[in-house]
Amino acid sequence: MPVSLPAPPPVKAGTATHCPYCALQCGMNVATGETITITPRQDIPANAGGLCQKGWTAGELLTGDRLTTPLLHGEEVGWNEALDFVADRIRAVQAAHGPDGVAVFGGGGLTNEKAYQLGKFARVVLRTSQIDYNGRFCMSSAAAATGRAFGMDRGLPFPITDLARADAVLLAGGNVAETMPPFVRHLAAMREAGGRLIVIDPRVTPTARQADLHLQPTPGTDLALALGLLHIVVAQGDVDEDYVVARTTGFEAVRTSVAAWWPERVERITGVPVARMRAAVAILAAADRAAILTGRGAEQHAKGTDTVGAFVNLALALGLPGREGSGYGCVTGQGNGQGGREHGQKADQLPGYRKIDDPAARAHVAAVWGVDPDELPGPGRSAYELLDALGTPTGPRALLLFGSNPLVSAPHAGRVAERLGALDLLVVSDMVLSETAATADVVLPTTQWAEESGTMTNLEGRVLLRRRAIDPPAGVRSDLEILRGLAARLRGTDGFSADPREVFDELRRASAGGIADYAGITYERIAAETGVFWPCPAEDHPGTPRPFLDRFPTPDGRARFLPVEHRPPDEDVDAEYPLYLTTGRVLAHYQSGAQTRRIAALNAAAPEGFVELHPDLAERLDVTHGERLRVIGRRGETEAPARVSAAIRPDTVFMPFHWPGVNLLTNPALDPVSRMPEFKVCAVRVERAR
Known part of the structure; x- marks a missing residue:
């Protein structure tokens, strides 16, 4: 059961690594001794010497209540007994219900190596299509919208330091002052140089208090507001017509569609005064360099893809994406929310951001894995659909869960609790006894951030190196070791290394030629360059901090405008729920x-x-x-x-x-x-x- 541990013995002093929390992946040093000391690194641009209170106290995660022994039905057991039990139950479930009788659910905090190995394990060992991850709840709407518009999903397709050079930033649905405080220093530098910050949020958040202009819409109306802003841009002649002609396609259909979203109509829907909408457009239109950013507030909706698409259309009409110092970006949330979805945790994707139903993608990845492409399963259920199907007659009967706590984090959590309770087998790999782990048949104690090495990809698309700073407690294993142990028991295969560097080298080969190409990124390069931007197709390639400068990765090299229409929330207020x-x-x-x-x-x-x-x-x-x-x-x-x-x-x-x-x-x-x-x-x- 969880125990309180003393500080681990000193192994290294001042090991350079990264914070265990958000997608900024702030650089920090971990020094060990009688106590664990955290200090910020100056060489990582995202934080450049800053940390938030979560980062400063992250050392306590290493010495506080931990799981150190596998649990089987709440009782401590040895690793062999735990893994043998899991393997036996998986075999029994798949014998009765087929390969899709077992599902895998991952997390946006897993390293690239673990995310990659988890996807490979699901498809090669379990041969199940039923894999997704909690990052579906994070950035998936922005990913879908930017994939449609630009041909690539990367949170910020420019270095975060570009924001300090902007003349204006519009942030829709993000509260970075609380979610990732070191981010604010880039916005503050912009404002100190004369730039203007616009924040869209139903609340006067700490971020909104720092804004030069705050638009406070009714929840669920961000899409209408974005359409209204673009209407004003068009009506006032602020469209960058030369850019639109040279670098985009589809604008005329969008120009026609936003004609119906005159400001007075938008004010009635959103509650945002027309004068404030016009003021926002005036700030953006006057800027030589500007960025439009979205966060979860704009994205976590049943129309989130269209909402992001509307803000992308606004950015394109102003001529921002693909210009140095300007663009559209998404403020990614989880620590490896970017890399976690690039390499195979999502139900519809293979490593390198390849589509799992693309024959060429299947052939490439299967060759790296040493399997027949026809043996790879097709797309599975998305995260909530997967959770909702657990234990049903046509759904999975067993779930392996890594790095997630859906009893707290998933929507309609009461339904999720029912479905987890209906499973024949629930296995949770975690460092603590979370609410979900407390309900599991088997709990496997795993290493955490400073006890293991691996790579993370931050919100800029910069691949970073987490270095092992301390030894884990005795009896704790890494997720890579757990997957290797299960693969050996289930398939007798030795193709699942527990060495993060070996896994990363395989990931490089699997991603080569894909949208998220890591082929040219090595641990040595990351260390020497304090991170490498993907795509990076060769070791002599410099990496790509700004991928859209010359062309967009679409078939014709142009960004795509796509018309979208506002619709009310799926569940609106009424007399009973006002x-x-x-x-x-x-x-x-x-x-x-x-x-x-x-x-x-x-x-x-x-x-x-x-x-x-x-x-x-x-x-x-x-x-x-x-x-x-x-x-x-x-x-x-x-x-x-x-x-x-x-x-x-x-x-x-x-x-x-x-x-x-x-x-x-x-x-x-x-x-x-x-x-x-x-x-x-x-x-x-x-x-x-x-």
């Missing part, structure tokens, strides 16, 4: 909180969730600050104390999602393209707790 609920993060915590809720300083800063509501709403409900509230929706209910604040709209309540309960309420309605659930808006009512 308020919008939106969710997000707070400064002290990360994702499901499985790690940060175990750190004393972070818990002291944010000990529990809350319901943020406007003073006018609090007065109507006769609610005072700190009073315990029930939030009730169509799928469930939860409780938390009231936080009365003018930062929220009167028609909206906000709850952070780091604690169990919030996602009992959220809507699993899926985007038809990205399969992103509609986390960011659902209908609720609020009342005093009994």
Whole structure:
């Protein structure tokens, strides 16, 4: 069971590595001795000497409550007994239900090596199509939209340092001051040089407070707002017509479609005054260099792909993508949200960002893996669809889960709990006993960030090297070792190395020639260059920090405008559920909180969730600050104390999602393209707790 451990013995002093949390992947040094000391690195541009409080306290993850022994039905057992049990149960399930009777669910925090090996294990050893990962809940809408528009999905297709040189940045649905504070230094540098920051958010967040202009739309109306902004750009003659002719296709259809989105109509839908829309366009149109960025607030909707597409259209009309110092970008969330989906964790993808139903892609990857292409399964279910199918007559009967905590992080969490409970076998690999791990048949204790080496790809598409700084506790194994052990038991194969460098070299071969080409990236290059940008097809290639400067990776080299139309949230307010609920993060915590809720300083800063509501709403409900509230929706209910604040709209309540309960309420309605659930808006009512 979890135990409290003393600081590990000193192995290395001042090992240069990276933070275990968000997609900035801030550089840090880990020094060991009587205590573990974290200091920021100056040589990594994303943070350049800065860390947030999560990064500063990350050393406590290495010495706090940990899993150190495999658990079988809650009892401590040896590794052989645990892995033998898992292998026997997998064989039995697949004998009864076929290869797809076993599913795999990964995580956006896994290194590139682990993400790659997990995808290979699913397709080669299990031969299942049922694999996806929690990154589907992160950046999938932006990935789908930018893939359609640019032919490539890379969070920021330019170095983050370009933002400091911009004259204007529009950030839609992102609260970087709390989610990744070192990001703010790039925005601050821009503003200090005279640039302007525009923030779109239903709340007056710490990021919005730093903005020169804040647009505060009704939740679920970002798409209408983007259409209205583009309407103004067209009507005022601010389109970069020369750029549109030279570098894009499809604009006339978009020009026609946005004619219907005049500002007064958009104001009625979004609640954003026309004057503020015009002010935003004036700032963007006057800028020589500008960037338009989206975050989860704009993307986690059942129309998230179209919403991002509308902001991409706005960026293209202004002539931004493919110009140095300008462009469209997505603020990726999870630590390896970028690399984690490039190399095979997603249901429809193979390494190198290849499509699994592309015969040429299958042939290339199968050759690297030493299998017949016909043996590779086809596309499987997306993340929520996979979770929703668990234990059903036509769904998987067993699940292997690595680096995720869906009982807290998935939408409609009550349904997810039911489905996990219906499985014949649930295996969780984790470093702590998360809420999901606590329900598992088998729990496998795994190494964590500073106890293993591997690569991560940050939000810029920069491949970075995490170095092992300390030895893991006795009895703990890496995910690569776990996969090797299961592969040996299930297939008798030795094609699953536990050496991260060997796995990365195989990943390089598998990705060669793909969109996300890592062939020219080596551990030595990453160390020497403090990261290498993909695509990098050869060792003498410099890497590609700005991939769109000369052409877009589309068949004709042009970016594509695609018309999109606004539609209401899947679940709108009504008399029974009259308020919008939106969710997000707070400064002290990360994702499901499985790690940060175990750190004393972070818990002291944010000990529990809350319901943020406007003073006018609090007065109507006769609610005072700190009073315990029930939030009730169509799928469930939860409780938390009231936080009365003018930062929220009167028609909206906000709850952070780091604690169990919030996602009992959220809507699993899926985007038809990205399969992103509609986390960011659902209908609720609020009342005093009994």
